[in-house]
Amino acid sequence: MNKNKVRYSEIIPNKRDWPIVQLSRDRKAFINEVATDAYHQFVQGKNGTIREEIEMTIHREKLRIKANPWKVDPPDEHGFWKGIQNRLIEIDPEDKEKAREQEHQIVKDIIHRYAEEIAGNFKKSSYRFAQSFVTFGFARLLNAARVKGLLALFSRQLDLDDKLHVVGETEHIRQLSKIGTVVMVPTHFSNLDSILIGWAIQYLGLPPFTYGAGLNLFNIKVLAYFMNSLGAYKVDRRKKNPLYLETLKTYSNRSIQRGCHSLFFPGGTRSRSGEIESRLKLGLLGTTIEAQRELYQNQKDGKEVKKVFIVPVVINYHFTLEAPALIKEHLKRTGKERYYVEADEFSTSYKISTFLFKFFTKGSDISVSIGRGMDILGNYVDAEGRSTDKNGNCIDPRDYFLRENKITVDKQRENEYVRVLSQRIVEEYHKYNRVFASHLVAFTAFKMLERKNPKLDIYHVLRLSEEDLVLNYEEFKENYKRLRKKLEKLHKKGNVDLANHMMKKADESILVGLKNVGLYHNKRPLIAKKNKIIIQDTNTLYYYHNRMNGYGLEKFI
């Protein structure tokens, strides 16, 4: 089996040449560079409000330390902020010149601390270890589970790539990584995503990417190890003060400018509703545009500017481990219903390990679809990295920053550009979204429930009683087939992708869907019983159904 499996060679075999390795060797200087730049960005155009901003930051930080402390927080935090506060109090407001200087020094110090906090601790030795652990370890588990029981732990018959399919523009991204800086922007459904993407990057032979991982993940030891070694920098979502955000953005901007391939989850956090992200966080995304503009600004005569390429990636699962908690949180946010949110399924190392074991022993596919590369305004780029407009004409992204033939800096303009880029990414997500049968069975079933109860709002549909949660199989099949036909049409137009198992006969395809939808949840959302389809868990069904939103399918049921 697997005779014609694709193998990708490593693009930069010598790890000393990896941009991320160079960056980590230069860690101290880089942090200083980030801190200085962020400081300048921050104080720009601020007159007299600096003291207030510092006060507000201290206030918020102290609140956070008290109300929401984490294991990963450094022990000297309390002391640090107390020190800052004392320094602020000691400033003599009469001596304006000196006061200004002191305030600025405080800003510098805070930013420097933040930059230190954010910076990753990439170790090339443990990168290799972590990567091979993922690949080797998972592969062994997989063999054990699939082939002949435990003895097969030592078999090499199956590899991770039997389980995880990396599809789409794989050669293209490899090519782009050689000529410019790649910024990967995947959809985000599960905490597993970072590990998956890390694996996909290595599988494709790409040098490691740097990425911002939620600091909360560093609370979990297993993950912390992987994150650190895979080039993650830390994003602390509790800190929403302008100083921190500026530092974070500058960090990302600078590493892009230094040619470090980067990874953002532009949705910010995991999709709570199960829907593909439609609103992206514009802050980090904006750093790609800023970085590209600055690269053009600093262009030396005759030297070619490194281009920044945005590559959307869609991750598809039959099921999301955290779905029950995520959807409850979503409903709690949107609805009036008071939902009790249980602990996240991803909260302990133990839970993750059992999940991984289940995942590999039971067999459920995951696909990672790599989209086509785009420039910082969402224009497609060709194999040589040249941007083309919709009519296939070559364009130079530098032109987007020109006014009267000069590059001008205009924050409002760039904010608009980020919006354009984010719209383009969302469009691409829908295009590269690979529909699994499990998504479509969930969608069909939930929409049928809604149609059967036209007077009920969503919250009431979710609370229907058991006897109302039964669907006729034949009716279900008819609807399923109709929707699948619509999807095939969209697929032909290139507006969505379909998994291979979607092409099977309707009964078979439905069977795959039913077998896989929400596979490992305590309560499976959907099961078949004789010629009936029974809905066991409306919440998770709703979650998986949401994935198919945005294609206008609801009109056809």
Place this chain on the structure above:
Amino acid sequence: MDSKSSSDEKVGVIGAGSFGTAIANILAENVEEVLLYVRTPEKAHQISKDRVSSGQKLANNITVVEDLQHVAATCEVIFPMVPSANFREMILALSPFLKPYHVLLHGTKGFDLYIPKKEKIAKGNPLTRDHVKTISEVITEETSVLRVGCLAGPNLARELNEKKPAATVVASHFDEVIEIGKKLLKNDRFMIYGSGDLIGIELCGILKNIIAVGAGAIDGMDLGQNAKALFISRGLVEMVYIGKALGGNAQAFLGLAGVGDLIATCTSNLSRNFSVGVRLAKGETLDQILASSEEVAEGIKTIKIVNELADSYGVRCPITQTLDKIFNQEMTIQDALTYLMSFPFRAEIDFFEQPVVD
């Protein structure tokens, strides 16, 4: 204020209709040179020779050109001023020469209607916003230009030409574009307001033409000012409803580009759309009117489009519907009047709330 050229910029105007010409003349006061593109060579030669376009004398620093590529290569800022029916065709011709550094400010007050050849609009496939675009949407769809804006407001071309005082709204998502518009257009009798609500302002300019046709009919029937005021008020409400359904917000309709433009077009014989209404009331059919008009009245096309859209989106719009019926000769103008006067519109004169059904 400096009445001589205050900028060494060269700007382009595409289309030498009455509004295009008027804008070219205003621009000519502020910039070094205006390139005025005229599509048909004969007309270009004629205008070039007479120095008169659409009945307006051309300023000395306006150069008439027939080459789109030349306009794009010379000018960073371009003002497309062509009717909606020809807009897409024009922009497709211009597109290969446009670069992301271009800035486009259009003055077209109509929708673009695009139905792919294979597609048929029918019951199962109603007309939607996918087929109907505003002009700025067409520009971003067909070109690499992002810095797009529009002009809208009470700007009757003849009055502009007579140098009477006026104001216009420049709308764009980009502050930069609004600033450019101000810099290039502003003079001591022409004020510029800025707005960030591009789609809303575009919709104002488009939808008001519907009401203008109706107001013309009321004038043509000589029903008096009370009736016209009643009609305009109801018309404004209808504009707000349709506008909301199409992605605008109510605010824009209460500003200069909404109410302002509505008043100007509904009370002036200089408006083409208004004239269409007057002639309808005098007993001419739509075909007769179309056959004898030199320039396009955008309102006619808009009424047809909006009538179908309103149907798809379930928006009640009695005025548009009635006018469409008159166009199709399904209703006489007298019947229409009776119908509108008997229509229960108690709840209708209310801008911000949907009428309550009881």
